[in-house]
Amino acid sequence: MDPIEEDLAPAAREEIERACTLGWRQLRAHTPWGDTFEGFTPEGRGVCFERSYLWEGEPGGDIRVEVTVYEPQAYEAGVSLVRTIHRETA
Template structure:
């Protein structure tokens, strides 16, 4: 049996991973930026996916951190992305 991973499933995974990635406090985010990693996971349908997480310094607004997530099926046939900008607390 071949499982099909729908785009909405990948999008849901990307948003969930983004929520987790953004849960860090500002000092922790600053300490690890710039940084990224890729790891293997499983979609709810059982298909193997690659999850890439990136923390990058943003140019606008200056000093903010861009958190980017990409969830893709191995081989890159389908992918979904989610992104957030986090600014320093006042």
């Protein structure tokens, strides 16, 4: 892992944890949705955080959470993580 990726990876892990704090019921009204904002990695590198909530398949099913952390000039070199929030049955 190169030094930039070593810095971006912890920021991406932290952001995906935050992105998944809401449950399916809270997110269903806001899916699909995405946002990009500027912030800093643990080492102080200025980066963009991109977060998206998408339907995994059919609307109303599982929600796919995507997070990408990248330097503004190098999206392709960013770190991306994906998780699924499973539909609650109740």
